[in-house]
Amino acid sequence: MDTFFISHGSPTLSIDERMPARHFLMSWKSKFLSTDPKAILMVSAHWDKPELAVNSINGPNNTIHDFYGFPKPMYEIKYSAPGAPELANRVKELLKKGGFGKVEEDKKRGLDHGAWVPLMFMYPEANIPVCQLSVQSDKDGTYHYNVGKALSSLREEGVLIVGSGSATHNLRLLGPDHVPPPSWAVNFDKWLTESLLNGRHEDVKHYEEKGPAAKTAHPEPEHYYPLLVALGAAGEDAKAELIHHSWSNSSLSYSSYKFQTA
Incomplete structure (x- = not known):
C-alpha cells in the first residue's frame, strides 16, 4: 500500500x-x-512530544478541538472513528525492533485536528480504526525518516500511513486569500516538489540546509516531519507524485503527495 503526505x-x-x-x-x-x-496510522503535526507516543484507544476516539477563536460550528464537529489498539501495539513493536526503544502509550488522547479534519472528508463514515503517532520537534529529519522506515512493513498489513502537516507553515506570515503567495513560500514549495519528484531524499531530509527560505517556510519543524515519516515508510526507492496543490491565507501551501512503493 502506498503512503501519503497531506x-x-x-x-x-x-x-x-x-x-x-x-x-x-x-x-x-x-x-x-x-x-x-x-x-x-496518522502522523500529525499537532501531537509533538519529547518521546515517541501512540494513542491506544478502546472504543471511539475523542475529537480534539485544538484551535482557538474559530467559528462555533467547528467546535461541534465530531469524528468518532474507532481506536486501533492492535495497531498501536504493532507500531510499538516495530519501533522497538527498529532501535527506537520505549514508546509511550496514551490510552486517553483522541484525534487532533491534524488527523480528523482530513479524515472527515477521506473517510466520512468514520468506520476505519485510527491510531495516532507523535512527532518530536527536537529531533531531526533523518530521525523521522527512519521512524517511517521502521514502520514500512505496515504497508503490507493493510495499514494506511498518512503524514499530516503542511508544505509551508509560518503562522506569523499568513495573509488574505486574495493575496498571491510570497516568493519565499513559492520557492520552498517548488523546491520540495521538485526534490521529491526527482528522488532527492537526502535533500528532503536536510531541508533546513537545502531548501530555499526553509526557516521562513518552517520556523518550527513539526509540520514538516510527518512528510518524512510517510516518505521513509514507503522505502528508499519510493516514487513521489504530487496529488494536490493549492494555497490559502496567501502563504499556506496544501501540496500533498503520494509515495508509491517500489
Missing part, C-alpha cells in the same frame, strides 16, 4: 466549502485509494 492547512477546511483542498480530500476514495485500509 497538507491539512487551516482547520477552517472543516467548514469552508470554497477551499480546493476540501474537494481534493472528498475525492480520496474515487481517485487515490479505492480499497479501504484495515486501519489508519
